[in-house]
Amino acid sequence: MIGQYGWSTSLAAAFEPHERAGHTPGRIILHQRDGYVVATDNGEIRAKVSGRLRHEAGEIGHPAVGDWVALSFGAQERTATIHAFLPRRTAFVRRAADSMRKLQILAANVDVAFIVTSLNGDLNLRRIQRYLAAAWESGARPVVVLTKSDLCADPEGQAARVAALEPGCPVLMVSARQGVGLDALLAQVGRGETCVLIGSSGVGKSTLVNAFLNEDRMATRAIRETDDQGRHTTSHRQLILLPGGRLMLDTPGIREVGLIDAEAGVSAVFEDIEGLLQTCRFTNCSHANEPGCAVQAAVQSGVLDPARWAHYQKLTLEAAAAEHEQERAAKAVERRRLGALQKVYRATKRNERGGGD
Numbered sequence: 450m451i452g453q454y455g456w457s458t459s460l461a462a463a464f465e466p467h468e469r470a471g472h473t474p475g476r477i478i479l480h481q482r483d484g485y486v487v488a489t490d491n492g493e494i495r496a497k498v499s500g501r502l503r504h505e506a507g508e509i510g511h512p513a514v515g516d517w518v519a520l521s522f523g524a525q526e527r528t529a530t531i532h533a534f535l536p537r538r539t540a541f542v543r544r545a546a547d548s549m550r551k552l553q554i555l556a557a558n559v560d561v562a563f564i565v566t567s568l569n570g571d572l573n574l575r576r577i578q579r580y581l582a583a584a585w586e587s588g589a590r591p592v593v594v595l596t597k598s599d600l601c602a603d604p605e606g607q608a609a610r611v612a613a614l615e616p617g618c619p620v621l622m623v624s625a626r627q628g629v630g631l632d633a634l635l636a637q638v639g640r641g642e643t644c645v646l647i648g649s650s651g652v653g654k655s656t657l658v659n660a661f662l663n664e665d666r667m668a669t670r671a672i673r674e675t676d677d678q679g680r681h682t683t684s685h686r687q688l689i690l691l692p693g694g695r696l697m698l699d700t701p702g703i704r705e706v707g708l709i710d711a712e713a714g715v716s717a718v719f720e721d722i723e724g725l726l727q728t729c730r731f732t733n734c735s736h737a738n739e740p741g742c743a744v745q746a747a748v749q750s751g752v753l754d755p756a757r758w759a760h761y762q763k764l765t766l767e768a769a770a771a772e773h774e775q776e777r778a779a780k781a782v783e784r785r786r787l788g789a790l791q792k793v794y795r796a797t798k799r800n801e802r803g804g805g806d
């Protein structure tokens with residue numbers, strides 16, 4: 450049973466201490482206000498976090514959908530208890546709206562992040578960059594998906610513009626309507642791996658999920674529950690089984706994860722680096738070879754991953770270029786608008802003069 454949720458020998462090895470403590474492994478497939486639903490070898494079970502784990506945990510220490518947890522089953526209780534969760538390979542994190550310091554895990558152990566945007570309309574490269582930054586921060590492999598290729602006259606041209614943003618990052622074109630490109634998309638996710646779809650509303654994420662599930666309607670099965678009043682309610686699992694032993698995670702907030710802190714843009718996911726930049730000796734430091742450069746010092750002492758620094762530089766340069774391009778386009782629109790107004794103004798003047806004769 451947990452095999453189909455991606456259980457592996459390395460997870461089993463990491464679980465060994467919990468196994469010795471007599472605990473059972475499981476993966477969280479649903480998280481709601483009042484608790485969790487966990488998939489185990491004995492089926493799906495409701496679970497709550499142990500008092501001890503709750504006390505030890507900061508926000509980031511709470512189990513999230515996608516986490517592998519260690520459970521115990523009380524003899525009398527109807528729900529299992531979560532005592533611990535295994536170290537996360539990756540995590541999508543967001544800052545809570547009410548406090549920049551409060552962190553919330555949107556999704557744990559995601560391997561592939563599909564960044565979904567549609568081909569019918571203007572490509573928003575800056576937005577794609579934000580999603581790329583969020584994926585990169587999480588640790589998942591990003592794959593850009595351009596949907597609705599049936600509605601675009603030049604999908605290859607658009608794909609080339611996107612591919613230039615992030616060399617090496619796959620860019621795929623699909624049309625759910627025509628059933629084109631879906632297999633290539635699934636091929637990006639290995640057996641036992643977990644993916645997410647992130648992207649703005651209306652780009653076609655739900656349509657993609659439905660297309661994937663066509664082969665296996667059972668996988669959308671809802672979880673039937675009884676609420677406090679004894680009524681039956683159903684809630685959709687947030688971790689979905691896809692064909693071929695793949696998994697897809699779809700929790701509240703994950704779809705638009707890249708647009709959180711939209712104002713701050715790239716800065717939001719590179720806060721530590723932006724902090725470093727404030728501490729260079731020279732305020733106009735280029736972070737190349739100036740004395741007292743905090744960035745170079747951090748790289749040398751191993752505090753800052755050079756690849757991460759290179760990525761930050763690349764994203765800020767591209768963000769600036771994209772902004773410049775948008776400003777240029779906006780100015781051109783404004784010039785045309787003014788030009789048109791002037792034409793109307795001159796024509797009116799001419800008519801007025803003409804009318805006066």
Ligand SMILES: Nc1nc2c(ncn2[C@@H]2O[C@H](COP(=O)(O)OP(=O)(O)OP(=O)(O)O)[C@@H](O)[C@H]2O)c(=O)[nH]1
Pocket residue numbers: 596597598599600623624625626627649650651652653654655656657704
């Ligand atoms: N022509 C065409 N239309 C599509 C395609 N895929 C999706 N659509 C349409 O795009 C609209 C939005 O699709 P959704 O799947 O609901 O978009 P979404 O990203 O899930 O949106 P949210 O649920 O708001 O996050 C729907 O009317 C779909 O029928 C496609 O490949 N071609």
Ligand SMILES: [Zn+2]
Pocket residue numbers: 729730734735736737739741742743744745
């Ligand atoms: Zn510097």
